[in-house]
Structure formats: structure tokens, C-alpha cells
Amino acid sequence: MNYYLLIPFLPLAAFLINILLGRKLFRHQAHWPSTLAVLGSLVVSVLVLIDVLNGQTLNRDLYSWIISGKFRVSVGFLIDQLTAVMLIVVTSVSFLVHVYSIGYMHDDPGYYRFYSYLSLFTFSMLMLVMSNNFLQLYFGWEAVGLCSYLLIGFWYQKKSASDAGKKAFIVNRFGDFGFGLGVILIFLTLGTLHYSPVFETIGTLSEKTVSIFGLEMNIITIIALLLFCGAVGKSAQLPLHVWLPDAMEGPTPVSALIHAATMVTAGVFLVARANPIFSLSPTAMSVVAVVGGLTALFAATIALVQNDIKRVIAYSTVSQLGYMFLACGVGAYGAGIFHLYTHAYFKALLFLCAGSVMHAMGGELDCQKMGGLRKYMPVTYWTMLIASLSISGIPGLAGFFSKDEILFRAYAAGGVGKFVWLLGTIAALLTAFYSFRLIFLTFHGEFRGTEEQKHHLHESPKAMTIPLLLLAIGAVGAGWVGIPPLLGGGEHFAEYIAPVVGHPAGEATHAEEWMTMGLSVLVGLAGILTAWIFYLRKREIPVRLAEKFQPIYRVLWNKYYFDELYDFIIVRPSLFVARNIIMGFTDGAIIEGIVNGVPAFIGWLGSHVRKVQSGLLQHYATFMALGLFLLIAIVMIVTGV
């Protein structure tokens, strides 16, 4: 299995080639090294998956990274069932996005830069999922964050883009603050950061508690919650979700790859990878489930009223990530990873379709100014329709199987599970509604854009439509590996991933399973139907609703005012303290006052006592020499030398 090293290092090589030589040598051919490299990674990943399916796993250190006293951590690789799934997801979506970008980005002056960053991202993401220890995971974690920063701000001339990139990085730092402390706490309690010894010995801490502000807390709970902080940031969950919608400033292929299919799922991956830690803390599990459930619903409500097609899909991503956490929180890690895997395809497809629409509309993003595009771009229409049906949970499609699995597992888990099941089911209704609102507004009805835009409407080139078709296959069929026994399937996915994440707890009858499944299909259909009535039949209804429930509408339109809130409680106070209090007062007046005051006083003393008008320094030096002898005398007397 030694060829596994090719998986991350091929994209790294492509990155180095492009960043060092691309600007001079192949400005317009930069897609070759990157695309070939990721294709190579994809092929090797498939080989690795076959090995894993044959029961081979691998855990090997490459070299010692940091050694300091008892602290030792390596760069090393772990390949097991979970890693193999992630490898396939990352390399396949990444490859298709590379191909798509050939068509989408071809005229951009930063073409070589774009492909360099894509390769660097692919490398970092692969290092993240292949790591065998927490610190290398953290490396990948921050490195994908960097790529995200660079790619969101790819068109850095636009202030909104460079703002969004910076925001993404800094908001993530808030999460990473917790994550980093969690990693440190793991080392200090268990003496290692490598997964296998950590997971083997974490149970020994189950009795250990520490007191935080008088609150006795189990140390495993603290570790789990700190790690989860990182996940909340990276996967854009409440309350750190604010960066993801803004991240849509980046080129659309980036949104598909990084901000839908791969990087943002790293948080879910982290929780699933660290499941031996999370499973030992019921408190942490409940927190994960509730944060996931609330985010799923919360983000879906915002998506209902937005008009920017990419932002709708972005909120949809936040919401779907919420489902994955919800699953992990009820112990159904397998279901969470299953949804991660199906979601990667249908969500990447949605974004790439949106990109195709933008391509045709000359960069227009407002779906109120579209309509009727079905005629002009049939491939985009049909593939986006498939993706929307899939996300709405229509039976037979990928999204149905994974979402159904999550909702059923949540229901079966009982307790908190029942509550988050309810949240998830309501969110499913909203999901279907906003997804089809987008379809109907964009592709159906009359065209509402300008004449010039209408003149330019066209289907996208083959480099773009072929990836759409391939992803559509995934959006339909990716779920077939996890058909539940109830529908005659073998639940292969759950069995496959069980060696890493175990089996979910909780029992439920067949009747209950039919009930949750039936309900989720029903709400999905209801959502589509409502969208059809609202946006194709009686278009006055949504307008009237918005007027009638003006306050609610405004809150949703303004995304619950989170950005304004953070600006008010974090950004402004920091700048105020920096500019006014510190610069003006502490550093400016107090410290500087004392510092400038003392020499001034000595100087004044000097000129008066000795009446010597020579240079300043000599004065001070003389007085210091005098003081020196005085001080020596004092110290001598006091210490009795």
C-alpha cells in the first residue's frame, strides 16, 4: 500500500510547479499539472479503497515532526474505512471541479494562481483526512483554511472579496482557539496526540473532573467540547456560521469544492474520527446534536427569503452540515458520514449548476432577475433539478437515503434525539421549499433579466457540462450503497464504516421506521408543492406573506442580524480599545508620560543643580553612574554583604 503517499504529494507537486513556474511558463496551460495530479490521486484513492474493502488498513509514521521533551508527534498516515471514503469524496469532487474550471476560469488573468491554490487545497485536505494524529490534522485544518482564504479572496481587487476571505480566516480562528486547546489538553492528560493510543486510553479519564468557575466538569467532556469548537468554526455551525455565506465571493468552482463538498465537512469528519472521545461524554453528544439540529433549521429559514442563488445554496450547505452533526450527536456517526458523502455530490452539483447559470447570465446572481432558463440551458436545468430532488429527499435519490437514515437514527435514539428529529423534519420541509423556489424562479416562468442578458443566454461548454452530468450520476446513485433493510437493501455503508465508528445505539420498530421515512418524504413533497404554488401558480402569495409578516421577513432577510451583532460586540470594541484607550491613554499618556517624565525631571535637575549645558546623554549617564554607586551601597547594606 505504499503508493498511498502519492495521494497527497501529487497535488503538492502540482502546486509547487504551478506557483513557481506557472506565471512565466504556462499561464494558460496551468490546468494540466493540477488536473493530472488530482486525477492521479483519484486513481490511487480508488486502489486504496479496494485495499480497504479487502480488509487492509494502514497506520504509519513518515517522520518525527516535533520533539520536545515528552512531547513527540509525527507526520503519519492512517488509512481505514473512514479515510478511504473521504479520499474518494475529496479526489473525485476535486477532479471534477478542476475540469469544470477549465471552462469556467479560462479567461481569468490569475489562471495559474487559481490552479496553484486548488492543488494546494487538495493537498491540505488530503493531509487532513489521512493524518494519524491530532496535530497533523490541525496542520491540514489550518492549511485548508488558508486555501479557503486565498480562494475566497481570489478576486482580491474587489474589497468585498478580500473582506470575505479575511472574515473566513478570523472567524475560523475563534473555533481553532478551542480546537488547539483541546489538542493541548489531550496531550497533557494522555501524553500523546496519535489517534490510536489516545482512543485506547481515553476511557481512563472517565472519572476525572476539573472545576471550571465552580462547575465540576468531566475532562472528557471538556476535551470533546473544545474539539467541537473547531468543528463549529470550520463547518459553519451556529454561532460561527457567519463566514460561509460571505465566502460565496470566491469563484463558484471553489464554492462547490471547498465550501460545499470538502473543507466545510472537515468538522463532521473530526467528530466522526474522534468518536471514541465524543461517545464517552453524553453532555458533549447532546451539545453536538442540538447545535446541529438548531443550525439545520436556522439556516434553512434564512435560505427561504434570499435571492442570491449562491447564498441560498450556501445556507443550504450550513443547514445540511447541521444534519450531519445532528447524526453524530445521536451516535449515528455512520449516518453522518453517509450524508457527508452523498451531500458532496448533490451540493457540488448545485453549486456548479449555479456557476453555469452565472456563466450564461454574465455574472448575475439574483434569481428574481432570471426565469425561463430551462429552454436555453437544458443540461444545467436537468442536472440542477436532479440535485434539488436529491436534497429534497425524493425516494431513490442519494439525498433520500442519507437524510432518511439520519432522521430515523435520531428518532430511534430517543431523548434529545426525538427533539432534534423534530427540528430535522421541519428543516426538511423548508429545504424542499427553498430548493424548488430556486428552481422555479431560475428556470421556469418568463425571463426577467435585461435584453442584453437574454441575447447572451447559452448552454455552457462541454468542460463544464460533462462534470455536471457526472456529478448528477453521483447525486442519483451515491446513496445506493446504503439502502436500508426496510427497503430491501443491505445497509452496506453502515456495515462498511462500523469498524471505525461502531453501530448506533437505539431501537425502533419497523412501524416507527416507516413513519419517519414516510414523514420525511411527505414534507419533502409538501415543500416542493408549496414552492410550485407560490412561485409558478400564485406569485402574489409570497409577496403578501412578506408584507403581512414584515418583522419576521426582515429578520430572515437580515440573517438574524448576526453580522451586525458581532460587529457591535467584537469588532468595534476591539478597535475602540486599540485606538482610543491604548494608543491614546495607556501607551500614550500613562507609560509614555512616566517614561518621558523621568528623564525630563533628571534633565531639569541636572541643568539646575549643576548648571552644565552640554549634551543630554552625558547628563543622564553621569546621574546614572552616581545612582549606580548609591544602589550598590544600598544593596550591600540591605543584604549584609
Added chain:
Amino acid sequence: MNLGYPVLTSLIFTPVIGALILLFVNRKHENFIRFISLGVSLLTFLLSLPLFTHFDRTTHLMQFVERKDWISEWGIQYYLGVDGISVLFVLLSTLITILCILISWGSIKTKLKEFFISILLIEGAMIGVFCSLDFFLFYIFWEAMLIPMYLIIGVWGGPKRVYAAIKFFLYTLVGSVLMLVGIIVLYMKSGTFNIVKLSQLTLPISLQFWLFWAFFAAFAVKVPMFPVHTWLPDAHTEAPTAGSVILAAILIKMGAYGFLRFSLPILPDASRAMTPFMLGLSVVAIIYGGIVCLGQTDLKRLIAYSSVSHMGFVTLGIFALNTQGVEGGILQMINHGIVTGALFLCVGIVYERTHSREIADYGGLATVMPVYAGFFLLFTLASVGLPGLNGFVGEFLIILGGFKAKVLAGVLAATGIIIGAGYMLWLYQRVFFNEVNEKIASLHPMELREAATLLVLAIFVLWIGIFPNTFLGFMHVSVSHLLERVHYGLSDTMVAAKHITGGF
């Protein structure tokens, strides 16, 4: 380890001799002066390489030792040597000097000869500081460095150079004088200036405290620790590029080095007892220094204040008094030298073109100077501690060590990484992103000479980030020896604690 020739002496005196030669060169031959300086600094660097290749990493004892009686009636010796704590700083000094000479190539317009003489003299003194094992000798080098630095700021600096130079001089002099008191008291008590011997003494607790404060005055000013940091922004901002680089990369390291070389081993009980105080000041420096950066409108000032924050990490690591903290602290000193040095070089490169340090005068620079933007980004990321780059290794070990020593200190220090990302990325955005500012639209791209200086540091950023063990390996044995000394050196902590409550 001994090479059969006095390698440390050659390192100290090659630049000094170089400076003497320059003295006799006609000032009209500017290029000749430049090449002599470059040659001398390169030679010194080459001479220092054996320290890297022939250093024995398995012993805590001093290596490359040279020892001659100097003023025998007072027991003062010419005593040089390096161990795992100091060796890397010698190497850093010889490397940074080359870069400083390269970056000053065309930017120094007046008194070129005197400028290069000053730089070479500083180099000799810096190396002397890190190699001295005799307290008297140490003090001479320590003070010798002040004068050329004072001149560099005061003669070749910016508009407010005189104010900045005097402030720098006074601050450090006040500290140094107190240290001199300490050195003399120590000598009176022990009868020796020998640092190795002093590090094995058992001094009475009360004396340890007095001396701790005396040394603290000198070292805290140099670091600089909060609240005696206000000389640094002025000195950095007004100094010419090479001056800022030497200040940031080497000079302010001497304070932290002083804590490691003197305070900890000579005054172990006082150091242990003062831990909470020192950790507290360090955390304040990290957060305070970081927040101040948010309010800066001047490029150099911002980077200068970021040094306060980063050096807070260093002192935090040192006074965590555990392996990870101290090793992280030493590595972070090297890292900070490389990264902040590089950032000042970067600023110098554009300053030479625009003569403006105002952030508002920039914008969209990535479009105008893309390669430069790439370098600056790399150093920015290293500064914010991105894993895979050098800053991360140091910061992580320090936070780990700090957390181990005092949980709250570790947690508060970790907030520094959020603030750090905030001010550095904001800086980067304002300078490099957004629409191209008309004032800089026609800047010419980097010259090969400039790119080469940055490339050298970029290689170290990646090397230390990816293979930090090359460098951590130098310290392990010396650091564990030092910590043994600090923790088991003398009487138990109870005595010290009693002393503090007893009315210090």
C-alpha cells in the same frame, strides 16, 4: 567540541577587523565599501557554519571554549563558549548581518562608510554577547552594542530619529546600569565573574530576589516586556531598514537570552517564585501588544508592536519553566528573528520606492508586485502561526508549556493567535488587496538582490516549520540541564514563598 582554532574569537573579530579596514578606505569608493562589507559578513557566516555542523548535541557542557586570563587581580577572564541555548543565536546573527548589508545596498545615501562600519561593529558585539561566559566580558559586549545601534537610529533614521535614538539609549542604559549593580554585587558575594561557576552557586534567597530585580530591569527593557516596551515602536519605526532588522532579529532577543543565561540558572529560587508575575506580564504583553496593532496606521509601527506580542510568547515560554515552554521559547526567538526580520526587510523594500510607511498609501500592491506579495504573504502566515511554517512550532510548544504551568496563562496566550490573525491579515488586505492605489501603481518589481534576501529567510520559515527537529535538537540537552538546575537546584520553594509573603 573543539576545532583546533579559536572559532568564536574569529567570529567576533572578523567583523571588527572588517570595520577597521573600512576605516582606511576612501569614502568615494562606495561599491568597494559595499563589497568589502558583504565579503566580511559572508566570511563570518562561513566561519560560523562549524557551529552548526560540529556542535555536539549530546552534552550540556560549553563547547568551542576559549579561556584566557584577562584582568587577573579581579579574576576577569576572556572566556567564550556556546551551548545549546546560545549556539543558534550566533548563527542567526551571522546570517542576519549578511541580509542587512544586502538590503542597505542602495538605500543608505549618506555616510555609507560609517553605516557599514556600524553594522559590522554591531555584529561583532552581538556575537560576543551570545558567546561570553564571563560576566564582565558580557557586560562590555552588551554595552558596546548600544553605541553603534544608537548611531544607526540617530544618524540614518527617519524624521523623528533623534528622539527615538535617545529614548532607545536611555531606556536600555537605565536597565543596563541596574544590571551592572547586580553584576558587581554578585562579584562581591561570590568573588567570580565566571558564569558557569555562578550557575552552580547557592545564593541566599534574599540576595537572589535583589539580583532578580536588577537583572529584570535590564532584560525586561531589552525584550521588551510590558510596560517598558514603548521605546521599541519608536526605535523600530525611525531606524533604517537594517537597523530595524537587527533590532527585531537579534537585539531584543538578548533580553530573553539574559533570562535564560543568568536569571534562571544563577537565581533559580527567585525565578521559580517570580513565575506567576512573569507569566502575568507575558500574557498582558501578548494581548496588549496584539490589540495595539489593531490601531496602527504605520506599517513599521504595526510590525514593531507585533514584536511586543510575540516576545510575550517568548517570555511566557521561558517562565513556564518546563521543557516545551523553554524550547518553544528559544525556537520562537529564532522564528521571530527570521519572520519579523523578514517583514521589516519587506517594508524596507517598498519604503525605498515610495518613502511612505502609511498603510493608507498602499493598496492593491499584489497586482503591482506579485512576487513580493507572495513573499510577504508567506511571512505574514508564519507570523500568525500557520502550521507547516516556523511560527506555529514555537507558538504551539509555548502555549502547551504555558498551559502546563498555569492553565489560565495558556488559555489567555492562545487568544493571541486570534488577535494575531486579525491585525496581520487586516494589514495584508490594506496593503496588497483591493483596488490599486494610484500612488503605487508604477512601482518597479523586486530586484534579484531583494528577492534573494527574502528567499533565504523564506527557506528557513519552511525548514523550521516542516523539520523543526533540526533546530530543536540543538537545545534538548542544554534545556533539560537548565531546568534541572531551576527545579532541583536549591532549597525548596517554601522558602521562597515565605520570603515573598514576608514583605518583599
